């Protein structure tokens with residue numbers, strides 16, 4: 001068994017619709033992301049980036065293939081796990097384009113909501129949230145609401161929220177799309193630090209060339225398959 005394996009996908013398939021309305025989106029994707037790696041996922045709009053993330057995240061059911069999250073095989077031509085929601089909560093942190101903080105809760109309450117729903121005592125959840133906010137350099141914002149923070153600060157809170165359950169995997173769908181260049185780089189540097197220091201496997205969808213140098217590898221969707229590239233050369237950004 002490969003202990004370095006963070007995410008592994010083999011011959012993954014996904015289509016929407018049937019017969020004349022059928023659209024094949026992913027048709028035989030295979031790749032591995034190691035623990036500790038930050039991998040950029042790059043492809044034109046509509047190529048299937050979000051669909052791919054949602055399959056890895058056990059949100060969307062594939063039509064065939066295999067998925068491993070760490071050592072655990074979760075999909076093999078059907079879910080191998082009874083409860084996809086519990087695997088999401090246990091293993092995966094999601095970060096989206098907009099942070100979607102709950103507006104009437106403050107920063108710390110946003111971060112501790114899910115851990116508390118999962119049964120973590122309030123004191124423990126708060127201590128962990130403060131630790132994360134300190135790590136992300138926004139501890140002074142703990143008592144503020146999302147509307148009082150800048151876009152970049154909001155996105156850091158979203159990262160803290162994604163980390164609150166100690167995920168093995170982070171799936172980020174265009175997390176810097178709403179940010180200026182400087183804040184984008186700072187958010188991606190955070191993701192890189194988390195990957196390296198905590199051994200998390202991170203896939204980040206991006207259209208932003210400026211953040212690619214901070215990524216360990218670049219994944220493209222080409223002809224409905226995934227091509228993994230170790231260097232920035234030959235990567236076309238659309």
Ligand SMILES: Nc1ncnc2c1ncn2[C@@H]1O[C@H](COP(=O)(O)OP(=O)(O)O)[C@@H](O)[C@H]1O
Nearest residue numbers: 016023025043044045046047048049050051052
């Ligand atoms: N729930 C769905 N039902 C039908 N078609 C979908 C659904 N989700 C995505 N698609 C289609 O799958 C393709 C890939 O979409 P998506 O994964 O969102 O692409 P990307 O994130 O790369 O822009 C698009 O053609 C989209 O219209």
Ligand SMILES: [Mg+2]
Nearest residue numbers: 049050051173
């Ligand atoms: Mg998308």
